[in-house]
Amino acid sequence: MGQISSQGARMTSPVCVIVVGAGSRGENYSNYGSIHPERMKVVGVADPRKFARTKIQQQHKIVDENLFDDWLSMLEREKFADAVLICTPDRLHKEPAVAFAKKGYHVLLEKPMATTADDCREIVEACSQSGVMLSVGHVLRYDPNPFIDQYYGLYLLICNFILFFQVGFYHFAHSFVRGNWRNEDESCFALLAKSCHDIDLIHHWAGGRRCVKVSSFGCLSHFRKENKPAGAADRCLDCAIEKDCPYSACKIYLDRVKQGHTGWPVSVICPSSFPDIESVTKALKTGPYGRCVYECDNDVCSNQVVNMEFEGGLTAAFSMVAFTEELCKRKTTISGSKGELSYDGHQIRVFDFLTQKSTKHTAHSNIPGKYGMSGHGSADYHLIDAFISAVANNDPSLIRSGPEETLRSHLLVFEAERSRLENRVVSCGDPSQN
Numbered sequence: 001m002g003q004i005s006s007q008g009a010r011m012t013s014p015v016c017v018i019v020v021g022a023g024s025r026g027e028n029y030s031n032y033g034s035i036h037p038e039r040m041k042v043v044g045v046a047d048p049r050k051f052a053r054t055k056i057q058q059q060h061k062i063v064d065e066n067l068f069d070d071w072l073s074m075l076e077r078e079k080f081a082d083a084v085l086i087c088t089p090d091r092l093h094k095e096p097a098v099a100f101a102k103k104g105y106h107v108l109l110e111k112p113m114a115t116t117a118d119d120c121r122e123i124v125e126a127c128s129q130s131g132v133m134l135s136v137g138h139v140l141r142y143d144p145n146p147f148i149d150q151y152y153g154l155y156l157l158i159c160n161f162i163l164f165f166q167v168g169f170y171h172f173a174h175s176f177v178r179g180n181w182r183n184e185d186e187s188c189f190a191l192l193a194k195s196c197h198d199i200d201l202i203h204h205w206a207g208g209r210r211c212v213k214v215s216s217f218g219c220l221s222h223f224r225k226e227n228k229p230a231g232a233a234d235r236c237l238d239c240a241i242e243k244d245c246p247y248s249a250c251k252i253y254l255d256r257v258k259q260g261h262t263g264w265p266v267s268v269i270c271p272s273s274f275p276d277i278e279s280v281t282k283a284l285k286t287g288p289y290g291r292c293v294y295e296c297d298n299d300v301c302s303n304q305v306v307n308m309e310f311e312g313g314l315t316a317a318f319s320m321v322a323f324t325e326e327l328c329k330r331k332t333t334i335s336g337s338k339g340e341l342s343y344d345g346h347q348i349r350v351f352d353f354l355t356q357k358s359t360k361h362t363a364h365s366n367i368p369g370k371y372g373m374s375g376h377g378s379a380d381y382h383l384i385d386a387f388i389s390a391v392a393n394n395d396p397s398l399i400r401s402g403p404e405e406t407l408r409s410h411l412l413v414f415e416a417e418r419s420r421l422e423n424r425v426v427s428c429g430d431p432s433q434n
Contacts, residue, residue, distance in 0.1 A: 015391045018044035018080070018105075020071045020096050021087035022052040024268060025110050025137070029085050030056055032384045040388045043081050046071040051272045071096050079104050083391050086110060089180060090187050094119040098126040101134070108387045111137040112196045113406065115188040117414045124403040135387045138401040138409075140197045140330075141204065142382035157337040161205060161316040165198050168327035172302060173247045174265045176322070177223045178289045182298035189417050190300040191216075195320045196413050198330070200401065202308065202316045203409040205334070209311040211412050211428050216420040218304025222323070228294035235290050237281070247293045249284050306416045 014037065019026045022045050033040040044066035047053040057067055068074040071088075075096075083106040086096050094114040101107055107127060113120045113136055127134040167176075175181050181193045191199075203211070233239035236249040245251075254277070257266050262275045269289040270279045284290030302322040309315050329345035339352045348361040390398040412428065419426040 013392075014039055014041040015083060015388045016041050016043045016081040017083045017085055017388075018042070018046070018066075018074065019056060019085045019087065020046045020074070020100075021085075021089075021092075021110075022047035022049070022056045023087060024264065026085060026087035027052075027056060028380060029087065029108065029384050030060065032381070032388065033060055036385075036388075039392070040384075044068070044074060046074045049271055071099075075099055075103060082106060083108065083387070090193060091115050094123060097123045097134075101126040101130045101132050104130060104132060106133040106387075106391045108135045108384070109137065112188065112192045112413075113410055115192065117411055120407055120410050124407045127403055133387075133390055133396045133399060134403040134406075135383070135390070135399045136401050136403075136406045137383065138197055138200045138406065139379040139383045140201055141400040142379040142386060158205070158207075158314060158334060159337065160314070160333075160335045161202055162333040162335075163198055163202060163316070163318045164331040165195055165318070165320045166324035166326040166329045166331070167194065167320060167322045168329075169246060169323050169325070170252050171265075171327050172322035173223070173293050174252060174268075174289070176300055176302070177247075177293045177296050177298045178249075178291055179268070182296060182300060184300055187300075190302075191218075191304055191306070191320065191417055191420075192410075192413050193300070195304075195318070196410060198318055198320070199306065199413045199416065200406065200409040202318060203412055204405070206310045206314060206316070209314055211308050211310050211415075213309040213425055213427055214306065214412065214416050214419055215425045216304060216306045216416040218301040218320075218420055220299060221302050223293050223296070223298055223302060225294055228292065232292055232294065234292050234295050235285070236292065237284050237290060239292065245293075249290050253280050253284060253289060301420075304420065308412070308416075 014033075017033070017040060019030055019042060022030075026045075026047070030042050033042045042056065042060035043062060045053045045056040045062060046068035047056075048069050050069070053067055053069070056062065066080070084096075084100045085108045086093060086100070087110045088096060090112060093109060093112070097107055097109050097113075101123070109123070113123055124134065176190060176194070181187045181190070187193055229241060229245070231241050232245070236242045236245075239245070239248070242248040242250055253266050253269060257275055257277055257280045266275045266280060269275070269283045269287060273279045288296075301320075304320045306318040307315070308318075326345065330343070331345065332341075332343040334341040338354065339350060342349045346362075349358055350361070351358040386398045386400065390396055396402060415426050415428050
């Protein structure tokens, strides 16, 4: 008798997966196989960093012959798994996604799909022509909180969405000033890297109505050389005034590891070893995460707003802000003709215009306690669970962010950024013509 997944689908044997990119996201998704070995088995990993791939190998007992420092070498082998988890850097998504799809692997692709609209289209086309499933890592679609889809009946007509994304002051400094997503030429623009999640949600909530117009404004504020305090050094370990700086690398990394916290973000800055006081100190002395936030090569927006008009007069406003206390939390207000829904990232409140009464709702994450993940919480777990169930049962309907809809929401992100760069309202074309 097969196992029953949390998606309610029957699974008769583990889905075999290979991992391309053994960083934070690759390790997180792979962890599902440790929790549910009856559902998923990691049988191969590719990563140029020996420490990263060896860590995955040891966790999942992968044989040496299935260990690769290059995904191209992995691709030369006969197909030896059902699916691939692609968790490479943003600019390295398209080529492996297309190649593994053509090889017959079902694909879980970390968001964003790719860094250009044409590359996104090519990925979708390759998966479609090869007849393989594509799940894009829009984990917010898998948030277990009883959200809008379950309360749609309250609204005879939804009129407006407001979504406010709080990045978090030290998270932004870590990822978008010092880290991998700081520079557009090396990664991509911030709206695509961090908030294609949010535009995807709004696009989904619009219920099939096409976005007809979009405008966007934003800039890089504060983290600029001209804002460097007098007396500040180029590195935090050498800085006489770092104690007065909320973005001090000593506070964000070294103080944490001294307190025994070795998870994110500390785990990210030591790519060749486990983080401890010695390795973190060395990383801050020589690596990118020890730099003064006012002396980095960052150029991506720290705040951005996007305004959208959909068919039928539905409007939406999205704001992404770096400078917040909350870390990766969303505040949402949805206004309809019968009521209003608000969500603060912790609890949902629904106010009914007819009864003039409000009700509050919470949800349990319902995941194994040892499945520690990022700020997305249990949504990461539910995403990988849905993908594995979809592959095991040949049922793409279990994937909430599949190829065509994801492509449309990505194209909307590119249009929003075009509006910001060109300083004008952009009329969105018919996606059937793209």
